Structures are given as structure tokens and as C-alpha cells.
Amino acid sequence: MNRKKLxxxxxxxxxxxxxxxxxxxxxxxxxxxxT
Amino acid sequence: MKQHLGRQSGVQNVEVSLIDGKVEVTPxxxxxxxxxxxxKATYDSGVSxxxxxxxxxxxxxxxxxxxxxxxIEPNRSFTxxxxxxxxxxxxxxxxxxxVTVRGQLYKKPNGKGKKKADALVPLKLLIxxxxxxx
Numbered sequence: 001m002n003r004k005k006l007x008x009x010x011x012x013x014x015x016x017x018x019x020x021x022x023x024x025x026x027x028x029x030x031x032x033x034x035t
Numbered sequence: 036m037k038q039h040l041g042r043q044s045g046v047q048n049v050e051v052s053l054i055d056g057k058v059e060v061t062p063x064x065x066x067x068x069x070x071x072x073x074x075k076a077t078y079d080s081g082v083s084x085x086x087x088x089x090x091x092x093x094x095x096x097x098x099x100x101x102x103x104x105x106x107i108e109p110n111r112s113f114t115x116x117x118x119x120x121x122x123x124x125x126x127x128x129x130x131x132x133x134v135t136v137r138g139q140l141y142k143k144p145n146g147k148g149k150k151k152a153d154a155l156v157p158l159k160l161l162i163x164x165x166x167x168x169x
Contacts, residue, residue, distance in 0.1 A: 024068050024107060025135070026090040027060040032083040032143075 036080040043076050045069065056085075070140050071158055087141040088163070095127045095134065103128065105136065105160055113140070113160040120162040127168070135167040136160075 040049045040060065045068030048061040058077070062068040070089055077084050093107040103121055104112040115121045115138075124134060138160040 023064070023093075024062050024070070024089060024091045027062065027068070027070060027073060028088045029058040029060070029073070029077060029084055030086040031056050031058055031077065032085050033081070 036077065036082055039080040040073060040076055043068070043072055046073075074141060074158075083143070084141065085143045086139065087158075088137065088139050089160070090135065090137045090166070092133055092135040092167075094132070095124050095130070097128055105134075113158060116159050116161040118162060120165055123165065124162070133169050134165060135169075136162050137164040137166060138162045 036058070037049050037051050040046060040058070045063050045065060046060055047063040050059040050061075051057075052059075060068070060073060070087060074084055074087060091105060091107055091113075093105045093112075096104050096106045096112065098104045098112065098114060103115040103117070103125065105115060106112045115124070120136075124136075127134065140158040140160055
């Protein structure tokens, strides 16, 4: 397989691979005056 | 308040603890949650926020002013307040390494009065813990 075919293969397969996505995972607030 | 927060964009679940005065928000996986909007929504429901902490994963970049920032999405980043922990992250700027950090985005200013949090003021991230580098 030449380099061009390999590059094309990676281009199409890479979106299917699991990725560590950048994201907000959790938010915690301390609040006052809650009844 | 729980229902009000639950209607905000990007919010999957809200847990309220009346005893501790704690509100835990679980974001949806779409990543569209906006902490500033949550802060405003909490105030709008008549409750004063003393502190807002966040756990997030992202890449480290320098903004146009040269400040260290955590890039969470292509269009969302939080400027990092310099401290000892942030210094340890400096070598990772513009690398492909993703870091997971826990940090404080908002703390109620000292002093009397119920000052409303201004959603227009950009929130800065004070890193409290570096959980993972990957």
C-alpha cells in the first residue's frame, strides 16, 4: 500500500476511533439562601 | 431552582442538597453547557452563589494576551489564574496533551450585600487539582 492510500485510509477511519473529547465533565456550586 | 437549572442548555441532570447548600450539575455529552449561564440562572431563581467549581478536560493554549488558557471547545476557553499548579501546566501549552483539571470558576466577593454575578464578565479558572494528563 502506498503512502497516499494509507493517508486516505487514516483520514476516513480516524473519526470512528474513540477520542478523549475536550469537555466540561462536572459542575458543582455552593449556594446560599436556598430553602 | 432544580427545574430552572435543568432547563438550561447542555444540562443533563441537577442534584440539589439542601443540607450542604450544594448543587451538582451533570452536563450532557454535547458539551454545550455554559457555566456563566448556569451562574445567572441560579441567581435568577433567587439563590446566591457562593462558589462554582468545575471539572473539565481540554488543551492548554495561550490567548492573544499571552495568558494561559484551557481550551475546552474550538470556541470556548477559560483563562487560567496563575498559581503553583498552573506553572506545572505551562510546558504543555500548544501540545496535543489533554489535561483534566478541577478548578474554581467563581467565588462570591467578600463583603456585605447580595451582589449579583455578572454573566458578561469572563470567568477565570483557578486550578485546584490536576487530575489527569493524557
